[in-house]
Amino acid sequence: MSETGKKLPSSCMAKTTSYHGRITTEEQSQENNYMKYIDIEHWSRKEHFQFFSRRTFPFYNITLPLDVTNLYKRVKEDGLSFYYAMTYIVTNVMSGIEDFRYKIRNDGVVIVDRLHPSFVTFDETTHLLKIIDIEITPGMDLSSFCAAASKAEREMTSHFSTSESSVRDDFVYISCTPWFSFTSMSHAADCNPNDSAPRIAWGKFEWKDGKVTIPFNVQLNHRLLDGYHVHLLMEGIENFIQGYQEKIS
Structure with a gap:
């Protein structure tokens, strides 16, 4: 992956840095998440971005099986x-892949420096879902995140966030259907071709031949991301799980 360059203070300052494209300015944006504007004219993805921009619905879904045997055993x-x-794993892996941090804003493209999860939980009393937003701070490990997520879920009294941060594009929207498996899925969203937030879901555990798998679904904006990037995501998740297993073995 390319260098991200040094972060600037909250005031906007001009800067030139080379990415897959050319960065023209860097400034602080949503919830202290820094962003850098891309010069689309010098961006290697310019043609692909423009091609898929002509589509009124530039989104696609992919569902794949994911082996989570080692992770399942370790977290238990x-x-x-x-x-x-x-x-935590999905969000961190996406944050580590530059292309997942591209965001379309005002028909331009920026790159943010990190992503955060906005995820669905289930209220066992009301049988209604809640959506929890968590900031992943630098140095936050898996155990710390799980503790923060559990605390946020316990303390949230409403089902949905009412703050403006709930529509941030540096979120990864995550949900799960633990009651059933699936082979495909679509996600609730506005038909806004600028929507850059990835949407992730997985289903019920499936046990077979000593392995635990889940159906893993990804919805992405084709203006920014292709099937190759799904491959990078899946590979990154698998590598993270392997590293987590080895670290605590």
Whole structure:
């Protein structure tokens, strides 16, 4: 991955840096998340961005099986929530892949320096869902995130956030259907071709031949991301799980 350059203070300052495209300015934006504007004219993805921009619905869905055997065993041993753990892993892997941090704003493209999860939880009393937003701070490990997520879920009294931060494009929207498996899925969203937030879901555990798998669904904006980037995401998740297993073995 390319260098991201040094972060600037909250005031906007001009800067030139080379990415897959050319960065022209850097400034602080949503919830202290820094962003850098891309010069689309010198961006290697310019043609693809323009091609898919001509589509009124530039989104696509992919569902793949994901082997989570080792992660399932380890989080159970550590007394952690599998759902929280997967939420942390998916968000961190996406943050580590530059292309997932591209965001379309005002028909331009920016790159933010990190992503955060906005994830669905289930209220066992009301049988209604809640959406929890968590900031992943630098240095936050999996265990700390699980503790923060559990605390946020317990303390949230409403079902949905009423703050403006709930529509941030540096969120990864995550949900799960633990009651059933699936082979495809669509996600609730506005038909806004500028929508750059990835949407992730996985389904019920499936046990077979000693392995635990889940159906893993991704919805992305084709203006920014292709099937190759789904491959990078899946590879990154698998590598993270392997590293987590080895670290605590």
